[in-house]
Amino acid sequence: MATEYWLKCKVSSGPFPSELVVLSTSSQGAFSLFAPKDVVRVEAIPAAGTEIDGLLKVRLLESQGELRLVGLPVTPLESSRTITVQSSQLQPA
Amino acid sequence: MVLSNVKIHEALDAGRLVIDPQPQPRTPTIAAPQCPYDTSAVDLTLSDQLSIPLPEKPFVFDLRKGGLAKFLSENTRQVTIDRDGGFALKPSQFVLGNTVERVGLPIIEGQSCLAARVEGKSSFARCGLIVHFTAPTIHAGFEGRITLEMINLGVYPIMLYPGMRICQLIVEEVSGTPFHNQSQFQGQTKPAGTS
Numbered sequence: 001m002a003t004e005y006w007l008k009c010k011v012s013s014g015p016f017p018s019e020l021v022v023l024s025t026s027s028q029g030a031f032s033l034f035a036p037k038d039v040v041r042v043e044a045i046p047a048a049g050t051e052i053d054g055l056l057k058v059r060l061l062e063s064q065g066e067l068r069l070v071g072l073p074v075t076p077l078e079s080s081r082t083i084t085v086q087s088s089q090l091q092p093a
Numbered sequence: 094m095v096l097s098n099v100k101i102h103e104a105l106d107a108g109r110l111v112i113d114p115q116p117q118p119r120t121p122t123i124a125a126p127q128c129p130y131d132t133s134a135v136d137l138t139l140s141d142q143l144s145i146p147l148p149e150k151p152f153v154f155d156l157r158k159g160g161l162a163k164f165l166s167e168n169t170r171q172v173t174i175d176r177d178g179g180f181a182l183k184p185s186q187f188v189l190g191n192t193v194e195r196v197g198l199p200i201i202e203g204q205s206c207l208a209a210r211v212e213g214k215s216s217f218a219r220c221g222l223i224v225h226f227t228a229p230t231i232h233a234g235f236e237g238r239i240t241l242e243m244i245n246l247g248v249y250p251i252m253l254y255p256g257m258r259i260c261q262l263i264v265e266e267v268s269g270t271p272f273h274n275q276s277q278f279q280g281q282t283k284p285a286g287t288s
Contacts, residue, residue, distance in 0.1 A: 027126075034219070062122065069121060075215065076216070080127045080258075084123055
């Protein structure tokens with residue numbers, strides 16, 4: 001079933017030029033991670049200290065009603081790599 | 094060879110690897126998405142016990158004199174981490190902790206056995222937390238909780254809570270059957286390793 005989707009998120013600049021900070025929310029709570037740029041879609045690289053809307057590439061693993069179990073490309077600081085989100089948080093890749 | 098999560102499950106089922114309580118769930122589901130098994134490691138959790146060295150006493154560690162375990166035990170303060178309030182590990186502070194889980198790597202005659210390594214989590218590493226240094230090896234034949242030598246190398250305090258996924262266990266095949274060599278820390282239940 002694994003299929004790629006985009007997860008709505010907030011994006012800010014990361015500690016390295018190759019990384020972005022991604023913030024989003026799952027059923028388990030808010031989470032954040034340092035993502036390589038190639039798994040994040042943003043209109044422009046955010047300036048330091050700013051936060052913009054973006055999308056994070058995820059893999060859909062399971063669906064149940066409006067809940068989606070997705071695998072993140074990087075392990076977040078606050079949770080494991082698999083999380084549940086609402087279907088409305090996802091966009092087809 | 095490092096075991097994959099599937100091989101870790103097989104080793105648990107066969108009794109070649111013991112982790113008690115066993116980390117759950119084995120695979121992520123919608124009902125339980127927080128899976129402790131990564132592709133080639135399994136997360137272990139922090140117990141509510143910390144052992145904090147007392148700084149008052151002038152002392153020099155001298156391994157030639159022996160009795161190190163006794164000194165460590167007598168010159169540390171035992172702290173139970175508050176479940177809600179947590180414990181703030183200050184910058185440069187060193188504490189001993191241990192895992193909730195008891196890990197067993199039995200040596201069974203005629204069977205290949207396993208050894209393991211405890212490693213930190215990248216999320217904590219980003220904050221400056223080291224959960225072990227120089228002593229990651231868990232030898233074949235070990236049985237007990239894993240002691241974590243934790244230090245905050247960052248510039249901000251790091252909150253520690255019981256049950257948080259603090260480290261990961263990497264499990265490896267051992268070639269050949271080793272002879273037993275009982276470790277000083279065999280069967281340890283306290284962070285300082287003094288049974």
